[in-house]
Amino acid sequence: PRFVWLDCDPGHDDATAILLAVHSPGIQLLGISTVHGNADAENTNNNAARCLHAFNAPKDIRVCPGATKPLLRPARHDPEIHGIDGLGGVIGLPSVQSAEVRERLDAHGAPIRALEGMAEAIRTTWKQGVGNKVTVVSSGPMTNIALFVSVYPDLLDGIDEFVFMGGGVGLGNRSPSAEFNILCDPEAAQIVLDIPVKKTMIPLNVTHTAIVRDDIMRRLLSSSTAASSTVLPAADSKLRHMLFTLIGFFADSYKSTFGFIDGPPLHDALTIAYVAQPELFTCKRYRVDVELNGVHTAGETVVDVCSYRQCDDSWGRSGKNCIVAEALNVQGFFNLFLDCVARCDVV
Ligand code: BDR
Numbered sequence: 001p002r003f004v005w006l007d008c009d010p011g012h013d014d015a016t017a018i019l020l021a022v023h024s025p026g027i028q029l030l031g032i033s034t035v036h037g038n039a040d041a042e043n044t045n046n047n048a049a050r051c052l053h054a055f056n057a058p059k060d061i062r063v064c065p066g067a068t069k070p071l072l073r074p075a076r077h078d079p080e081i082h083g084i085d086g087l088g089g090v091i092g093l094p095s096v097q098s099a100e101v102r103e104r105l106d107a108h109g110a111p112i113r114a115l116e117g118m119a120e121a122i123r124t125t126w127k128q129g130v131g132n133k134v135t136v137v138s139s140g141p142m143t144n145i146a147l148f149v150s151v152y153p154d155l156l157d158g159i160d161e162f163v164f165m166g167g168g169v170g171l172g173n174r175s176p177s178a179e180f181n182i183l184c185d186p187e188a189a190q191i192v193l194d195i196p197v198k199k200t201m202i203p204l205n206v207t208h209t210a211i212v213r214d215d216i217m218r219r220l221l222s223s224s225t226a227a228s229s230t231v232l233p234a235a236d237s238k239l240r241h242m243l244f245t246l247i248g249f250f251a252d253s254y255k256s257t258f259g260f261i262d263g264p265p266l267h268d269a270l271t272i273a274y275v276a277q278p279e280l281f282t283c284k285r286y287r288v289d290v291e292l293n294g295v296h297t298a299g300e301t302v303v304d305v306c307s308y309r310q311c312d313d314s315w316g317r318s319g320k321n322c323i324v325a326e327a328l329n330v331q332g333f334f335n336l337f338l339d340c341v342a343r344c345d346v347v
């Protein structure tokens with residue numbers, strides 16, 4: 001399997017990334033860390049634990065709280081898209097007070113912090129089989145990852161790939177040119193883009209093709225898609241009903257804020273889909289940097305599509321440092337998503 005660590009800020013689409021991380025064939029989720037972003041860090045942390053329980057994740061998967069603010073800038077959140085607590089409008093998620101959710105938050109009485117959790121997962125994986133490495137996935141601002149690579153540079157050898165949802169090629173969503181995750185902490189993103197580790201970016205250009213249209217909503221409720229042997233009517237499936245309300249709220253936000261009338265894009269789920277089924281994506285390798293100072297363009301990902309800069313083969317500061325996803329097999333992606341729902345439904 002691919003061993004995966006997920007750093008996220010749930011968030012409606014982060015929740016779908018968690019679902020895929022728990023139920024995609026070929027992926028073994030080692031743990032989750034959380035970061036400020038769509039909501040404040042306390043809420044994103046609680047939400048990750050609530051999702052793990054709702055998605056029947058193995059009990060030993062914990063949530064490790066991370067940075068509460070960006071490296072240099074004040075924290076910004078996105079209540080317009082995700083509600084005040086990050087998972088607005090979702091009906092049927094377990095409460096943060098429930099024993100099972102608390103268990104994931106306070107392992108052995110106290111939480112394990114994000115950097116320690118990641119470090120332990122990488123060390124343990126390496127020891128379990130010589131050469132076993134961890135794929136680190138990020139679906140929020142990159143503050144935790146930048147801190148991790150600064151504090152534990154010796155553990156970079158234990159990471160086989162870093163995959164992130166963020167940025168755009170000439171496209172923004174929280175400014176004319178910047179995407180939310182990068183805009184929240186551009187300095188962190190640049191630190192991570194400079195590390196000598198293979199990296200893959202899933203930008204807005206591709207995530208905006210993964211639109212949950214009515215036919216997908218119907219398949220979500222019909223439960224006849226499946227890998228599942230039991231066919232449940234929608235009303236009997238709490239999970240499907242919960243996901244229906246989750247995507248419904250996200251759809252309303254995307255309609256009122258961005259004018260997306262066909263449905264919302266499941267941005268973050270694509271990171272895990274990429275790890276599970278890379279053949280669903282068409283990609284190309286480029287030099288990618290982040291604009292840190294622009295008056296109008298701070299947080300923009302600058303992708304050197306015309307190979308203007310002289311770059312070597314390294315993944316670090318002097319190289320073509322990042323693989324960039326350019327197209328998605330949309331039908332294949334939604335088949336994977338609905339298969340994960342079906343697998344989760346019969347656990
Ligand atoms: C990204 O920002 C957040 O709103 C989403 O969770 C996603 O990670 C999209 O720009």
Ligand code: CA
Pocket residue numbers: 008009010011013014037038139140268
């Ligand atoms: Ca996110």
